[in-house]
Amino acid sequence: MREVAIIGIGDTKFGELWDMSFRQLGIQAGLAAVADANLTSEEIDALYVGNMSAGKYIEQEHIGALIADYSGMARDHIPATRVEAAGASGGLAFRQGYIAVASGMHDIVVVGGAEKMTDVGDVLSGEIQATAADQQWETTFGATFPALHAMIARRHMFKYGTTREQLASVAVKNHKHGSLNPKAQFQKEIKLDAVIKAAPVAEPLGMFDCAPVSDGAAAVVLCPLERARKYTDTPVKVLGSGQASDTLALAHRKSITQFDATSIAARQAFKQAGIAASDVQIAEVHYNFTISEILAIEDLGFFPKGTGGKATQDGLTSLGAKLAVNTSGGLKARGDPMGATGIAQVVELVTQLRGEAGKRQVSGAERALAQNVGGTGATVVVNILGRVN
Amino acid sequence: MAVARFWRENEPRYNLTGAKCGNCGRLYFPPRTVCPVCHRKSIGKMGPFKLQGTGEVITFSVVHDAPSQFELQKPYVIAIIQMDEGIRVTGQVIDCDPAEVNIGMKVQAVIRRLGEEGASGIIYYGYKFMPLTPPAAPRPPE
Numbered sequence: 001m002r003e004v005a006i007i008g009i010g011d012t013k014f015g016e017l018w019d020m021s022f023r024q025l026g027i028q029a030g031l032a033a034v035a036d037a038n039l040t041s042e043e044i045d046a047l048y049v050g051n052m053s054a055g056k057y058i059e060q061e062h063i064g065a066l067i068a069d070y071s072g073m074a075r076d077h078i079p080a081t082r083v084e085a086a087g088a089s090g091g092l093a094f095r096q097g098y099i100a101v102a103s104g105m106h107d108i109v110v111v112g113g114a115e116k117m118t119d120v121g122d123v124l125s126g127e128i129q130a131t132a133a134d135q136q137w138e139t140t141f142g143a144t145f146p147a148l149h150a151m152i153a154r155r156h157m158f159k160y161g162t163t164r165e166q167l168a169s170v171a172v173k174n175h176k177h178g179s180l181n182p183k184a185q186f187q188k189e190i191k192l193d194a195v196i197k198a199a200p201v202a203e204p205l206g207m208f209d210c211a212p213v214s215d216g217a218a219a220v221v222l223c224p225l226e227r228a229r230k231y232t233d234t235p236v237k238v239l240g241s242g243q244a245s246d247t248l249a250l251a252h253r254k255s256i257t258q259f260d261a262t263s264i265a266a267r268q269a270f271k272q273a274g275i276a277a278s279d280v281q282i283a284e285v286h287y288n289f290t291i292s293e294i295l296a297i298e299d300l301g302f303f304p305k306g307t308g309g310k311a312t313q314d315g316l317t318s319l320g321a322k323l324a325v326n327t328s329g330g331l332k333a334r335g336d337p338m339g340a341t342g343i344a345q346v347v348e349l350v351t352q353l354r355g356e357a358g359k360r361q362v363s364g365a366e367r368a369l370a371q372n373v374g375g376t377g378a379t380v381v382v383n384i385l386g387r388v389n
Numbered sequence: 390m391a392v393a394r395f396w397r398e399n400e401p402r403y404n405l406t407g408a409k410c411g412n413c414g415r416l417y418f419p420p421r422t423v424c425p426v427c428h429r430k431s432i433g434k435m436g437p438f439k440l441q442g443t444g445e446v447i448t449f450s451v452v453h454d455a456p457s458q459f460e461l462q463k464p465y466v467i468a469i470i471q472m473d474e475g476i477r478v479t480g481q482v483i484d485c486d487p488a489e490v491n492i493g494m495k496v497q498a499v500i501r502r503l504g505e506e507g508a509s510g511i512i513y514y515g516y517k518f519m520p521l522t523p524p525a526a527p528r529p530p531e
């Protein structure tokens with residue numbers, strides 16, 4: 001396998017972007033990444049696009065060809081592949097692009113992720129989100145996507161003594177991080193009390209425990225590490241990548257308070273990278289609900305099982321700590337346009353590793369990890385990145 | 390949901406019929422064609438297995454933001470039930486105040502209307518759970 005570098009990044013603002021279409025979003029992020037890598041379009045060998053549900057959100061499938069076409073590459077006839085794994089679509093697309101370059105099949109690969117969610121109403125949007133769960137054995141019986149996570153939260157509270165305040169402290173910390181990110185959907189800090197007293201969505205989770213509906217796109221450019229200096233002075237290396245799956249329905253797992261797929265994907269990625277969890281300074285984890293971040297930091301091995309809530313409350317995952325989690329603001333504050341989310345995580349980590357993160361910069365960061373989750377943990381992708389010195 | 394899809398799932402939803410692996414004896418609900426432990430050895434050996442219908446709540450949520458199909462029922466309780474056979478099932482807990490539901494609560498399955506298919510108007514049924522009525526205490530001798 002060849003070593004692979006990220007040589008370009010690009011993204012759009014996340015939020016309710018009424019004036020931008022799906023294709024405009026995808027193209028804006030893609031062109032920004034290509035410009036950042038100082039590439040010409042003719043050099044691109046392949047395109048991968050993470051997208052969860054354009055068919056339901058905008059009644060458009062065949063997203064790979066669509067993005068290639070409107071990015072001006074139809075005449076080049078490059079292979080363009082859409083990758084879908086619900087909320088993990090972006091992270092998985094990144095991994096596919098990584099494998100394509102590492103294997104030697106392609107040299108220059110653009111990986112994008114995009115979703116346009118706000119063209120449908122809130123109720124329909126929730127129903128589309130729930131298609132990531134088991135339609136026949138969860139959703140049909142009244143389980144919503146927030147409710148499945150609420151059930152994880154309640155059991156975690158029961159089993160480990162995690163408190164409502166600890167759940168809320170995840171949102172408070174990430175909104176603080178988001179307030180330092182000019183691209184975040186929400187750039188206002190929130191108070192613990194406001195999170196706890198917010199309108200209930202699925203008890204014990206309320207409005208501020210749940211990621212918003214977002215439009216947005218993000219993209220990166222990959223190439224063999226040995227060629228990276230031709231394009232950029234600040235290449236970031238892919239140190240390791242892992243992917244794992246689990247039962248589609250939450251109830252069918254051995255445990256509902258941990259995502260085994262996270263632990264297994266992380267083990268693969270750490271092994272490949274030759275490092276341990278304690279060697280990571282920054283992590284972008286799949287924080288679609290407050291409980292999800294607590295599970296993530298435990299299952300990735302950053303904190304012992306059951307202590308993620310306390311660690312967050314104690315500030316051990318805030319900017320300035322030895323490990324900073326979700327410096328972008330994460331899915332709840334940065335925004336969560338499904339297919340774009342996994343790529344946006346990588347964009348944030350590269351920005352940090354390059355030392356270009358402005359007010360939220362983690363100084364001296366060498367290694368960073370992204371964890372991207374589909375459904376309630378039925379797909380998990382973990383990618384580890386590092387500075388090239 | 391298409392009509393055909395709804396009919397295919399009818400029997401397990403009405404009868405809580407899962408599958409038992411003829412190779413290792415493990416139980417599954419919903420029924421599976423392949424045992425995740427025995428893999429190929431289980432093919433053709435997965436027989437039907439009927440759950441008794443009793444179990445206990447291991448976690449739950451009170452749902453306030455509901456899909457259109459459940460709009461009229463909110464707030465309602467969705468739960469994961471550990472059935473007495475050791476299998477876990479996701480379903481609603483009904484016929485009680487949401488505030489009374491707790492982890493460890495004993496429940497029993499009942500067949501209720503689950504929803505109504507918008508376009509086709511088909512009403513479909515399946516299991517929900519209600520608090521298990523404690524067995525009546527024996528009458529003291531007169």
Ligand SMILES: [Zn+2]
Pocket residue numbers: 410411412413414415424425426427428431
């Ligand atoms: Zn078996």
